Amino acid sequence: MAKESKKSAGQKLAEKLFFSLKNCWDEIDAKTEKEVEELASSYKQFLDRGKTERECVIAARELLEKNGFADIQTLEGKKLKAGMKVYQNIRGKSLIAAIVGKKPAVEGCNILGAHVDSPRLDLKQNPLYEDCDFALLDTHYYGGIKKYQWTVIPLAMHGVFAAEDGKITTINIGEEPGDPVFTITDLLPHLAKEQMQKKAAEAVEGEDLDILAGSRPFADKEAKEKVKLNILSLLHKKYGITEKDFACAEIEFVPAFKASDVGLDRSMIGAYGHDDRCCAWPALKALVSLSREKDAPEKTVICYLSDKEETGSAGNTGARSSNFENFTAMLVGASEAELRLCFSRSAMLSADVNAAFDPTYAGVFDKKNSSFMGKGLVLTKYTGSGGKYGASDANAEFCARVQGIMSRNKIQWQFGALGKVDKGGGGTIALYAANLGIDVLDCGVPVLSMHSPFEVISKIDLYTTYRGYIAFLKEA
Numbered sequence: 001m002a003k004e005s006k007k008s009a010g011q012k013l014a015e016k017l018f019f020s021l022k023n024c025w026d027e028i029d030a031k032t033e034k035e036v037e038e039l040a041s042s043y044k045q046f047l048d049r050g051k052t053e054r055e056c057v058i059a060a061r062e063l064l065e066k067n068g069f070a071d072i073q074t075l076e077g078k079k080l081k082a083g084m085k086v087y088q089n090i091r092g093k094s095l096i097a098a099i100v101g102k103k104p105a106v107e108g109c110n111i112l113g114a115h116v117d118s119p120r121l122d123l124k125q126n127p128l129y130e131d132c133d134f135a136l137l138d139t140h141y142y143g144g145i146k147k148y149q150w151t152v153i154p155l156a157m158h159g160v161f162a163a164e165d166g167k168i169t170t171i172n173i174g175e176e177p178g179d180p181v182f183t184i185t186d187l188l189p190h191l192a193k194e195q196m197q198k199k200a201a202e203a204v205e206g207e208d209l210d211i212l213a214g215s216r217p218f219a220d221k222e223a224k225e226k227v228k229l230n231i232l233s234l235l236h237k238k239y240g241i242t243e244k245d246f247a248c249a250e251i252e253f254v255p256a257f258k259a260s261d262v263g264l265d266r267s268m269i270g271a272y273g274h275d276d277r278c279c280a281w282p283a284l285k286a287l288v289s290l291s292r293e294k295d296a297p298e299k300t301v302i303c304y305l306s307d308k309e310e311t312g313s314a315g316n317t318g319a320r321s322s323n324f325e326n327f328t329a330m331l332v333g334a335s336e337a338e339l340r341l342c343f344s345r346s347a348m349l350s351a352d353v354n355a356a357f358d359p360t361y362a363g364v365f366d367k368k369n370s371s372f373m374g375k376g377l378v379l380t381k382y383t384g385s386g387g388k389y390g391a392s393d394a395n396a397e398f399c400a401r402v403q404g405i406m407s408r409n410k411i412q413w414q415f416g417a418l419g420k421v422d423k424g425g426g427g428t429i430a431l432y433a434a435n436l437g438i439d440v441l442d443c444g445v446p447v448l449s450m451h452s453p454f455e456v457i458s459k460i461d462l463y464t465t466y467r468g469y470i471a472f473l474k475e476a
Contacts, residue, residue: 272453284303
């Protein structure tokens with residue numbers, strides 16, 4: 001056998017100096033592959049169950065309570081001790097959980113912050129109307145979407161009606177076998193000459209995203225708006241709802257299909273809501289994993305699942321509210337000054353996704369600064385748009401600190417930027433954590449077809465991100 005040729009000085013230097021990435025699938029053994037599939041399976045179940053922020057919080061609470069976490073508000077007056085596991089449910093739409101560390105919280109916390117809301121269609125307050133013997137529901141889209149992607153797909157109805165007496169009625173139609181589904185119609189190509197000449201953003205107007213809800217009239221020749229009346233009759237019979245109850249409801253329409261493996265090799269997962277549940281789930285699982293260890297963590301560790309990120313994090317369940325500060329204050333249990341000191345000493349990964357490089361649309365990406373599916377978790381120094389507007393832009397020291405954690409734990413990481421400089425941009429909750437004085441860096445899973453009804457991720461990136469979150473909580 002011929003001896004392997006010796007590497008040249010230049011080749012050796014290149015290996016030392018260049019930053020190169022391998023496909024993470026090349027590096028795993030049978031044991032790891034089993035762990036990858038187990039995590040993917042649990043994640044798909046979470047996706048199918050949690051298609052709204054409320055449903056995600058319910059699933060998260062159940063997992064936390066199963067693993068010994070207690071509602072922090074039930075512990076009022078009790079001193080928090082190392083190893084205690086607590087959470088706070090914020091209006092059923094966001095959640096914060098923590099494991100109390102050995103060191104006082106004032107010395108800083110290690111935090112994972114994700115969001116559990118996703119782009120969708122919300123019903124307006126007075127949505128139901130009849131036109132040409134159709135019952136239709138008027139919507140207002142939530143978050144950044146390509147409106148044309150939401151037509152002619154099966155949709156499911158999720159949400160709650162809140163009654164004046166405090167009763168909450170939950171709606172979930174379109175997910176179970178035998179359930180009816182809903183849809184938004186589109187124009188047939190034979191008559192769509194003018195529509196197809198419009199810009200993509202204008203081909204389907206927001207006011208045209210009306211959901212087809214029924215066409216059968218109520219059996220009374222004397223009644224008016226009989227199709228609308230029949231729909232209200234069905235809702236009233238099953239849920240006790242009248243038309244005015246829509247005014248105090250939160251009803252969301254989401255894709256009705258289930259999370260599925262993608263590709264003949266089953267290496268990917270296609271589903272609605274990867275942004276940002278593919279980071280929220282491993283973040284929550286990482287916290288639960290630490291909760292099962294015998295010893296308490298050195299520092300207090302926190303998982304924050306926020307709402308409203310897709311609309312700017314405003315509102316009293318979003319990351320711009322005081323909820324996170326209030327929860328941390330309960331952990332610190334001291335003065336305002338010591339709370340601020342805690343934030344200044346804390347470290348956070350803004351657990352959010354980045355756009356995976358897509359060769360079909362290579363022109364909008366900066367390939368040398370893009371993230372790639374199958375190559376590990378993505379560290380995103382800054383997001384924002386045009387001149388880094390709206391970005392927290394993590395400092396070099398904290399970037400090095402996080403990279404060091406990943407390197408020591410043999411977790412492959414990669415750079416990630418959201419496209420070319422002048423092609424657009426986006427943001428995460430990192431900005432609001434940074435405003436509190438917390439060191440923060442975006443870190444998550446690369447996603448194809450982001451904000452569409454059917455996004456795609458790699459199972460190996462989900463697993464790598466999960467391992468990275470565990471390492472961060474332990475070592476940051």
